[in-house]
Amino acid sequence: VTTSRHRRSPMSHLLRKKKGPVVTQGGYLHKRSFKGHKDVVNCFALGDSHLFTASNDMTIKVWVLETGSLKSTLEGHVQGVCCLCLSDGFLYSGSFDSTLKKWDTKEMACINTYQGHLEAVYAVDVTGGFVVSASRDKTLRVWQESSGKETATLRGHMGPVLSLLVQDRFMYSGSDDATIKLWDWRSGAEVRSFVGHHAGVTAVKLADPQLYSASFDATLRIWNVKTAQCVRVCRAEAGLKCLDLGGGKLFGAGNNACIFVWDLQSNAEQPLLSERLARAGLTSIQLDGNSIYCSSADNVVRHWEKVSNAGALAAQ
Numbered sequence: 413v414t415t416s417r418h419r420r421s422p423m424s425h426l427l428r429k430k431k432g433p434v435v436t437q438g439g440y441l442h443k444r445s446f447k448g449h450k451d452v453v454n455c456f457a458l459g460d461s462h463l464f465t466a467s468n469d470m471t472i473k474v475w476v477l478e479t480g481s482l483k484s485t486l487e488g489h490v491q492g493v494c495c496l497c498l499s500d501g502f503l504y505s506g507s508f509d510s511t512l513k514k515w516d517t518k519e520m521a522c523i524n525t526y527q528g529h530l531e532a533v534y535a536v537d538v539t540g541g542f543v544v545s546a547s548r549d550k551t552l553r554v555w556q557e558s559s560g561k562e563t564a565t566l567r568g569h570m571g572p573v574l575s576l577l578v579q580d581r582f583m584y585s586g587s588d589d590a591t592i593k594l595w596d597w598r599s600g601a602e603v604r605s606f607v608g609h610h611a612g613v614t615a616v617k618l619a620d621p622q623l624y625s626a627s628f629d630a631t632l633r634i635w636n637v638k639t640a641q642c643v644r645v646c647r648a649e650a651g652l653k654c655l656d657l658g659g660g661k662l663f664g665a666g667n668n669a670c671i672f673v674w675d676l677q678s679n680a681e682q683p684l685l686s687e688r689l690a691r692a693g694l695t696s697i698q699l700d701g702n703s704i705y706c707s708s709a710d711n712v713v714r715h716w717e718k719v720s721n722a723g724a725l726a727a728q
């Protein structure tokens with residue numbers, strides 16, 4: 413149901429358009445599509461000059477951002493690749509095969525494998541010589557980056573752990589049990605829980621003094637970090653897989669192929685607008701200046717750019 417409080421732009425006809433620029437009603441110009449995967453693209457990582465994409469086809473592909481050309485395909489996982497993290501010239505990946513891998517992005521080679529999880533690895537982050545991972549096995553694990561040795565296992569969630577974020581000594585984790593937990597990851601101690609979502613928490617992002625979360629319950633929530641109280645609920649028309657912030661706006665990626673946009677200065681629950689950016693559900697988004705990159709269940713990563721002359725371009 414589309415409410416009168418925001419505009420939804422039907423994009424299916426634009427995505428099928430073969431000639432001329434593709435522009436959404438909200439002013440996003442399609443710049444490039446990265447096509448080559450044979451299955452769902454679960455996530456991506458943006459580097460300075462390269463784009464890394466991870467897919468259920470068991471591969472990671474490396475693309476040249478400026479040209480869109482495929483540079484390399486990284487193979488090694490034996491099931492689909494769920495998550496990526498780019499840090500200091502190295503790429504870290506987690507897979508349905510229950511392992512994490514560390515890749516040298518210059519040599520395009522796997523240089524370490526982290527084994528210990530019992531099921532799929534859904535999220536990974538890197539901090540201070542340690543790798544932290546979240547898994548379907550309901551645990552978070554901490555590893556020495558160089559040796560691959562597991563140093564800690566954090567238990568407390570009642571369902572698969574879908575998302576994580578490390579900030580100094582603290583870590584936030586979102587779970588299919590609908591909660592977010594704050595941990596002291598060095599000691600393994602659980603600090604507090606954030607309760608309010610009604611389905612799995614798919615993404616967490618910190619912008620002090622607030623925590624932002626996305627969920628399959630079709631909401632984004634904003635939390636006071638110190639009190640764990642929800643201070644705002646943003647409602648979408650579909651379950652949300654990812655979120656990002658930029659330009660005073662909050663963006664959510666929907667499993668109906670739409671992004672939803674809210675004004676951070678407002679308390680409104682309904683989005684300002686929604687835009688269809690793919691042919692199937694979005695799996696991840698990232699803002700980069702005026703650009704939005706999004707991966708999708710249609711096996712493609714797309715680059716869109718916010719433009720001021722959308723009307724003139726659409727008329728071409």
